[in-house]
Amino acid sequence: PTHFAEPGLTVALHVQIQFADQKQEFNKRPSKIGRRSLSRSISQSSTDSYSSAASYTDSSDDETSPRDKQQKNSKGNGDFCIKNIKQADFGRREIEIAEQEMPALMALRKRAQGEKPLAGAKVVGCTHITAQTAVLMETLSALGAQCRWAACNIYSTQNEVAAALAEGGFSVFAWKGESEDDFWWCIDRCVNVEGWQPNMRINCIMLSKAGKLCVPAMNVNDSVTKQKFDNLYCCRESILDGLKRTTDVMFGGKQVVVCGYGEVGKGCCAALKAMGSIVYVTEIDPICALQACMDGFRLVKLNEVIRQVDIVITCTGNKNVVVREYLDRMKNGCIVCNMGHSNTEIDVASLRTPELTWERVRSQVDHVIWPDGKRVVLLAEGRLLNLSCSTVPTFVLSITATTQALALIELYNAPEGRYKQDVYLLPKKMDEYVASLHLPTFDAHLTELTDEQAKYLGLNKNGPFKPNYYR
Amino acid sequence: PTHFAEPGLTVALHVQIQFADQKQEFNKRPSKIGRRSLSRSISQSSTDSYSSAASYTDSSDDETSPRDKQQKNSKGNGDFCIKNIKQADFGRREIEIAEQEMPALMALRKRAQGEKPLAGAKVVGCTHITAQTAVLMETLSALGAQCRWAACNIYSTQNEVAAALAEGGFSVFAWKGESEDDFWWCIDRCVNVEGWQPNMRINCIMLSKAGKLCVPAMNVNDSVTKQKFDNLYCCRESILDGLKRTTDVMFGGKQVVVCGYGEVGKGCCAALKAMGSIVYVTEIDPICALQACMDGFRLVKLNEVIRQVDIVITCTGNKNVVVREYLDRMKNGCIVCNMGHSNTEIDVASLRTPELTWERVRSQVDHVIWPDGKRVVLLAEGRLLNLSCSTVPTFVLSITATTQALALIELYNAPEGRYKQDVYLLPKKMDEYVASLHLPTFDAHLTELTDEQAKYLGLNKNGPFKPNYYR
Amino acid sequence: PTHFAEPGLTVALHVQIQFADQKQEFNKRPSKIGRRSLSRSISQSSTDSYSSAASYTDSSDDETSPRDKQQKNSKGNGDFCIKNIKQADFGRREIEIAEQEMPALMALRKRAQGEKPLAGAKVVGCTHITAQTAVLMETLSALGAQCRWAACNIYSTQNEVAAALAEGGFSVFAWKGESEDDFWWCIDRCVNVEGWQPNMRINCIMLSKAGKLCVPAMNVNDSVTKQKFDNLYCCRESILDGLKRTTDVMFGGKQVVVCGYGEVGKGCCAALKAMGSIVYVTEIDPICALQACMDGFRLVKLNEVIRQVDIVITCTGNKNVVVREYLDRMKNGCIVCNMGHSNTEIDVASLRTPELTWERVRSQVDHVIWPDGKRVVLLAEGRLLNLSCSTVPTFVLSITATTQALALIELYNAPEGRYKQDVYLLPKKMDEYVASLHLPTFDAHLTELTDEQAKYLGLNKNGPFKPNYYR
Amino acid sequence: PTHFAEPGLTVALHVQIQFADQKQEFNKRPSKIGRRSLSRSISQSSTDSYSSAASYTDSSDDETSPRDKQQKNSKGNGDFCIKNIKQADFGRREIEIAEQEMPALMALRKRAQGEKPLAGAKVVGCTHITAQTAVLMETLSALGAQCRWAACNIYSTQNEVAAALAEGGFSVFAWKGESEDDFWWCIDRCVNVEGWQPNMRINCIMLSKAGKLCVPAMNVNDSVTKQKFDNLYCCRESILDGLKRTTDVMFGGKQVVVCGYGEVGKGCCAALKAMGSIVYVTEIDPICALQACMDGFRLVKLNEVIRQVDIVITCTGNKNVVVREYLDRMKNGCIVCNMGHSNTEIDVASLRTPELTWERVRSQVDHVIWPDGKRVVLLAEGRLLNLSCSTVPTFVLSITATTQALALIELYNAPEGRYKQDVYLLPKKMDEYVASLHLPTFDAHLTELTDEQAKYLGLNKNGPFKPNYYR
Secondary structure: OOOOOOOOOEEEOOOOOOOOOOOOOHHHOOOOOOOHHHHHHOOHHHHOOOOOOOOOOOOOOOOOOHHHOOOOOOOOOOOOEOOOHHHHHHHHHHHHHHHHOOHHHHHHHHHHHOOOOOOOOEEEEEEOOOHHHHHHHHHHHHOOOEEEEEEOOOOOOOHHHHHHHHHOOOEEEOOOOOOHHHHHHHHHHHHOEOOEOOOEEEOOOOOOOOOOOOOOEEEHHHOHHHHHHHHHHHHHHHHHHHHHHHHOOOOOOOEEEEEOOOHHHHHHHHHHHHOOOEEEEEOOOHHHHHHHHHOOOEEOOHHHHOOOOOEEEEOOOOOOOEOHHHHHHOOOOOEEEEOOOOOOOEOHHHHOOOOOEEEEEEOOEEEEEOOOOOEEEEEHHHOEHHHHHOOOOHHHHHHHHHHHHHHHHHHHHOOOOOOOOOEEEOOHHHHHHHHHHHHHHHOOOOOOOOHHHHHHHOOOOOOOOOOOOOO | OOOOOOOOOEEEOOOOOOOOOOOOOHHHOOOOOOOHHHHHHOOHHHHOOOOOOOOOOOOOOOOOOHHHOOOOOOOOOOOOEOOOHHHHHHHHHHHHHHHHOOHHHHHHHHHHHOOOOOOOOEEEEEEOOOHHHHHHHHHHHHOOOEEEEEEOOOOOOOHHHHHHHHHOOOEEEOOOOOOHHHHHHHHHHHHOEOOEOOOEEEOOOOOOOOOOOOOOEEEHHHOHHHHHHHHHHHHHHHHHHHHHHHHOOOOOOOEEEEEOOOHHHHHHHHHHHHOOOEEEEEOOOHHHHHHHHHOOOEEOOHHHHOOOOOEEEEOOOOOOOEOHHHHHHOOOOOEEEEOOOOOOOEOHHHHOOOOOEEEEEEOOEEEEEOOOOOEEEEEHHHOEHHHHHOOOOHHHHHHHHHHHHHHHHHHHHOOOOOOOOOEEEOOHHHHHHHHHHHHHHHOOOOOOOOHHHHHHHOOOOOOOOOOOOOO | OOOOOOOOOEEEOOOOOOOOOOOOOHHHOOOOOOOHHHHHHOOHHHHOOOOOOOOOOOOOOOOOOHHHOOOOOOOOOOOOEOOOHHHHHHHHHHHHHHHHOOHHHHHHHHHHHOOOOOOOOEEEEEEOOOHHHHHHHHHHHHOOOEEEEEEOOOOOOOHHHHHHHHHOOOEEEOOOOOOHHHHHHHHHHHHOEOOEOOOEEEOOOOOOOOOOOOOOEEEHHHOHHHHHHHHHHHHHHHHHHHHHHHHOOOOOOOEEEEEOOOHHHHHHHHHHHHOOOEEEEEOOOHHHHHHHHHOOOEEOOHHHHOOOOOEEEEOOOOOOOEOHHHHHHOOOOOEEEEOOOOOOOEOHHHHOOOOOEEEEEEOOEEEEEOOOOOEEEEEHHHOEHHHHHOOOOHHHHHHHHHHHHHHHHHHHHOOOOOOOOOEEEOOHHHHHHHHHHHHHHHOOOOOOOOHHHHHHHOOOOOOOOOOOOOO | OOOOOOOOOEEEOOOOOOOOOOOOOHHHOOOOOOOHHHHHHOOHHHHOOOOOOOOOOOOOOOOOOHHHOOOOOOOOOOOOEOOOHHHHHHHHHHHHHHHHOOHHHHHHHHHHHOOOOOOOOEEEEEEOOOHHHHHHHHHHHHOOOEEEEEEOOOOOOOHHHHHHHHHOOOEEEOOOOOOHHHHHHHHHHHHOEOOEOOOEEEOOOOOOOOOOOOOOEEEHHHOHHHHHHHHHHHHHHHHHHHHHHHHOOOOOOOEEEEEOOOHHHHHHHHHHHHOOOEEEEEOOOHHHHHHHHHOOOEEOOHHHHOOOOOEEEEOOOOOOOEOHHHHHHOOOOOEEEEOOOOOOOEOHHHHOOOOOEEEEEEOOEEEEEOOOOOEEEEEHHHOEHHHHHOOOOHHHHHHHHHHHHHHHHHHHHOOOOOOOOOEEEOOHHHHHHHHHHHHHHHOOOOOOOOHHHHHHHOOOOOOOOOOOOOO
């Protein structure tokens, strides 16, 4: 299961409706008529509020719906629908800043630009529309592709970035604060355009008369590089950031229980231990449990420590890990949050009972108050803390975007027949290539095998260096 | 030198004008007439913008100056001047939340309340006016003191807290966004009141016909507990928080140079090392330098690494540590910030030259742009990062406030003659007492000496346990 | 490639000659006549001196070869060949102490004893003969197996343990300080016994008229649990232990380069970083390289730092990583050692030239002296440091031994046809079972899935909890 | 209290009998006649077995007492008494190796040699006689001093080093394995020599008709540099080394309680936490207790965790910290050791009762066995683990020796009257100088203050940089 609940980090050769995350079943959406009745099936990630570091546009704009506006960019092109084209300059600066932290995409532009490996590609995308996405789109464009884009989340669009993209000639259909009807309208406008048949997609939710199209697709999400960065390295930082921004809690001396010791749990535990917290771990898998022991964490059942801990963090991918029974026994001021998957881990629904009072004390922070005055501090209403309350480092997004771009190139240029109608893992060698493109950021110098060494190890000097299963 | 640039963490037995931080010379302010001409002598801390986690009042209020309003609390008392008394309920909740993280003051209320050790004390205070300050004021009141208060900083007042204090009967004169003239007016109103002669003060800047009154005072700032918390433990967290909130930088793999390896530098280095940064240290003192080596940091001169580092952090207490010459040689995107003392460490003035462009990209974040396009990211214009861009944990404020309260009790109740007209360090035993009051927060259980052990060590069973010089 | 160079951590259903480590080709050994001429093919591990924590027998014994002695145990049984049966009591105590640190095997005895799952099994083994091996052998015996054993290494036998085993009725053929001829004689005596046909083996090197017998075998070495413990967790401790015992070097402030950032390299780097060393990493694989960056290590080529480092550690599994060119450029006193695989990583042969002087300063420590007086400190002559100069924690050996015992039970009891003539990985579920047997050591409490959770995750409540490829 | 129980790290201007550690009262020893009756007052450190890394001489030598031998060096000088002058070459190599790790003394030789600042000084010393001591002695000699030396410990002398010193013309009276009578005989021979009146001493235990001579002395032990290195940095490494060498215990996952959180405790806790142990701390001082909390350790009373921990480490300087009551409640296999001061912390005497069996399993390791079979593993019989079971890094000894040399120079050259008949702390500036002499070892580059900065800080550009009380 992907950690960031983006709706399917899959790139596909042709428009298709299949999703990496099979729990979502958007492909069953039949027709425009039935749309409203399906509204409750919108994925969590589509409605998660998304912490955008730079949102300058909240209050200054008028209240007219973008759907009711007629806008054109400076070249007279009007094939887009965004909040306000006048914010383009401001968005351009955000994109330029992002470019500096996405050196791998910039390198890809340089290396692959001459040959235009995506010439003729018609890509539709449905992702968060941010400065980082813009760098990806402009890279795909530089490689020869035509792009149309919609947002995967009704809150996450950076309006000024959308404006810069529209000004640059991209057909973008997205704004911050879309209604659910807007959401589907944008996807329709993005995909269904006269005389333009997409032949590649990135995560696009869309209608199709033909139903599920069976084409090759590549699961970008399970690449080693992405996994380690999204989970271990990213969470190591975002757990601290998310907790600080929401609660200003001091970590030193705090007792914390982390539920789950997979990559996400490992990242959270390492960070909190380093900050002077006393960390307990719960696990169901004895192998991960033994790793927790060897890393210096007491392995407990939740009920053994629930009365004494200051912070509870879920990282399991499981459901109902923190249930009402545990919430009832927490001490006053205990902070509860979710770093795992979707919003199932904490049984938030069980807190919606008459005897408990909810008090919104800050954005993303609720105090749930028991009759005796005890307060439990619930973050992001149990949704993903790192998505809701911290920012994802551009560097991590850079890895994802580079992997997506390479996967598109691979699929688009593969000899016919190499990829069947299936979902493929990124070839190990491309995974290694993505990593190598990011090493210059750290002024890191890779050693090359000598001929003799390569022969001894039975490896090609250019990799792949590890078996596919290696993590 | 105190790390947080509060104007003098001294409590004094009688109104006086002396300051712990001798570089400030407010005591020379002669009269109301000369006030405006002295405006440039306002201390850094008085004008630092102060990151208050909860500021709900920015936009909703009217624009009338509080000085022009007539407000009364629900009991008809009008001896205060604040933004809006109607925010009292909201402020009360903030205070109640703060109380939960300041258990030592609450314990002090309980332990000392019966005897009212401050009965008869008339305290004037001049500090940041926040929920935490309110807990201190209400503790002093519970111990028998009468309190009047003004703000030490024109930006830092939490208006709703001031309202709650006014509603509770405290004479508070402060609001967020005071002008400099307002600032002095508030202090005047706080101190000069008919028929009420203050006999104790906390950090108060005020007029006196008698000039510098020579009374006993206690330097709260150099207590071991406060030092360690303000510097080592607090900075360990706030360096990460401050950098993340302003720049969203990913720490992993970043090269960082930390100038100075005192307590602040030690905290910054430990935190960044734990987050996967590669940290270099500069030092002038060979003993601290050797400690840096033993802690695993390469000790360099700044010019050896200035071209390669991603982040520069000053923690020296010195001036002109980062000068234009170094700024010229930094690489594109390098982040520069100050965790040390006041605003002297980075020579910001040297960046105010015509060929450099300044661009404010977020609050507290400037891009300084060289003619070739290189950008240096300057945080808080070189002022203290942790004061400007992160929040100080309530727990640390709790230690300060408890120490202040105990120092007032000690001074007020000492037999005549024990304290001469001088500045005293907090007695070791009281320092230990403050620490002991904070142990229950961590569910920490102290071991007691047996009679035999106390005799063996030559110690009193109740402490003090260490010599005064012990750090 | 296995990290500890034991000759093949494979357990097999029937006597066979195949080895996990295919580079060894003992199976080609044709006959007793040709034995001496094959002497140089004896594996590294067979001649490595092995640091045995407790060797009490060095000087007290007579010089008679065990092959020339006639010994019987107290029950009159003489089917063994060891140093001195009189040391049995002393060895028994060593075994009892080891039992306390191998709770999983003891638990296995209890759980599986009733059913005797190895009844009828005839096991020959060829491993280090230590107290820990004895606990394994006595466990197999308790489960119903008959065992005969020889040593896999001419130095590593604990004579007193061999005595205790012989006294207990096991047919053991091993002593410390065997000659190469002794080594093969012992294996012959172990395997070729009238009227006893082995049907299972653990790592046994032996003669067979039929050549390579094709039977199912299980690769114990690549189980997750064993991998993590042998490599990451074990090396994290043994790198410090090995360096200290040989050189007494202080780690704080030392500059160290670690070649290779796989599991072994990760363990070494983490330990040395924690002890205050400044660590550089070299890598050929960009993915591991990026991990090193994110963990806070500078990624360099060896030639960039070779002049400045105090310690060089190889963990690559590659050959000629440290060649003469680098050795020539090291600074005076530089320590060089190998934590990787076999003895190929450091080109020790290149140091056997006339202008260099070798000086043995301690056991396992040579000073190689250049004409200008420069000394390089070479540990264990380039062989594995952790095998030669530190001890392997009993806990790690416990995991290996438990895995071996479980693999034997699985193979012996599997329905015919489940395992073909191939080498199998330990089933994930058994890997998890080994881990679970070791959790009580840490007083670790595993959480159980609820029915609802198991259903949600699509897992059996008893595992396996992860896919086979999960590491 | 000094951490390493050396008998007084004081250097004195004139022969005197005063000791830094006042609990020892050797100065009361009246006459040769009374010597034997005073034998039990020999300090702990004089009889501690001392782990000498290189002892090549154990078995090869004859059994004749050195006192009965007539030996002369190659120049015909016989004013020494050692084991065997023939070992001089071997000892010389040990000294040369030590020189490489004591660069500060070598630098001192170079810097101060021209002026011979100790010309005329007659120094008697009584310390461990090791290669490191030899480097100190030869440095003092190079600076102009005449030296005579005896051992402070009956086990710690490296015979080959003593031989090299004797061959070099030093009057050394020491060998490994002295009897108590030998010990005092050596000191007599060292001090009482016709026509040679010592005027300086390092830690010398000696007879004096005049009783306690009152002369200036310098307490080398409390210098910042020495304190930090002996305690924090040294113990961080030696706790791991001492535990591994004696017990081969795996640290990962072990539960450990550390009694006392001073510098030694901090070092032990940091090391064990880094190795994956779960660490609990006990403290009597609330300030140190709060530090433990902030560093992420649970603060407990010993009785709360004594049943569950795997290792108990005392670092208090106190007595009877681990008493029989706690030993009775430890679990089977629990390891108990002392890193604190002298041998009072663990009540070993209480284990000498009939129902308990003692079993010596290795050098320095006893199993104490309860009637029910429970074993407690007692290390070094409760004496200092790091002195008994690990080696002290040469670098730490280098700091001590350099400080001693500088203190002698300071005392010897001070204008009359600067130092009264008292014990002085090393001046801060010299402490800083010792540190600066050790920086080149780490290739560490100190930053120099500019004139402007020095003025701003009110400091001399060459230091001292910190107040005397700064730690």
